[in-house]
Amino acid sequence: MKWSEAKKKVFKFDRNTVVSAGAGSGKTAALVELYLRLLSGETALEQPLAVDEIVAITFTEKAAAEMKERVRHGVRKRAEQGDSKVDWEKILRNLSSANISTFHSFCSKILRENPVEAGIDPSFTILDDLSSKTELAAAVDQVLESELKTQSEEIRLLLDQFPLSGRGRGKGLREHLVDLHRVRSGSGNDISDIILQVEQWKSAAERQFAGNTELLGSLIPEVQRILQGKELLFHRKLRILPEMCKKNEISLQNMGMPAILCSMQSCIAGNWGKEKPLRDRLSECLTAIDHAFFQVRSSPVIYALLSLLEKLDLAYMKCKEGQGALDF
Secondary structure: OOOOHHHHHHHHOOOOOOOOOOOOOOHHHHHHHHHHHHHHOOOOOOOOOOHHHOEEEEOOHHHHHHHHHHHHHHHHHHHHOOOOOOOHHHHHHHHHHOEEEEHHHHHHHHHHHOHHHHOOOOOOEEOOHHHHHHHHHHHHHHHHHHHHHHOOHHHHHHHOOOOOOOOOOOOOHHHHHHHHHHHHHHHOOOHHHHHHHHHHHHHHHHHHHHHHHHHHHHHHHHHHHHHOOOOOOOHHHHOHHHHHHHHOOOOOOOOOHHHHHHHHHHHOOOOOHHHHHHHHHHHHHHHHHHHHHHHHHHHHHHHHHHHHHHHHHHHHHHHHHHHOEEOO
16 A cells, blocks of 8 residues: 555654544554554564554544454454564464553553552442443532531532522532532542642732732823813713722722722723723723632632532542442
């Protein structure tokens, strides 16, 4: 078969390579050819690899079975052609144990071969998606019932923000916890890592709030300069802004900040003509203050969610351990 230059670069196998190609472009055929060349030593590695030294991962069992069969066909063809570089008959006999599988199957094999090192039951079962969702839902109910029974500070805070369950009308606390568990599990981050990120995020928001509050104060003299000139249409609303800044405390403790900032944005509406750059700076400044305020004020809710998420992770883990099971 005649291979394109792009595929020849893949076959060289001298670096990590990511290939993006559409359906029918020959991705599987190229991967099978690469597999065969790794077995025969026709890559930059120079030395032939044994079957158990190669791992090929696919997303579905069907794709894995198809690839294994195409590799088997390729090995058999090379054996029939009398290619003497390697013992293709021996390779053909070893192909039944080739590591061509899905991510889940490959990981399951590693865990079954190393249960002690992984700290798991050697005879573990794997929960399918439906069973996993059922057990996770039971763990969520267990955590929420415990929190409601003790009326913890976290549950009281969270129920001020979310309904207990969406019940078909969006998402409630129960659904948010399930989503957070899925995202956190997929990310590989520990709760402690996420809490550290939240603390950094909160500190950055506090700095943003302070910096833009100071900037707003420095822009007010510019506003007063404009108001001292010839009166224009946009001055009518703008005239209120300096007084609002003087009258209202711009701080993270002022729960009326969202309404105040909304009113300030209204003050700077209109066509400013040649003074538009100042209006844009004021608008960006007020928007940054608004975003920073909500980021900082929402942090207690985030900490409460993470606290319940940590309890959910523990409850779900105990549920799986009780059954000697793992999920995907």
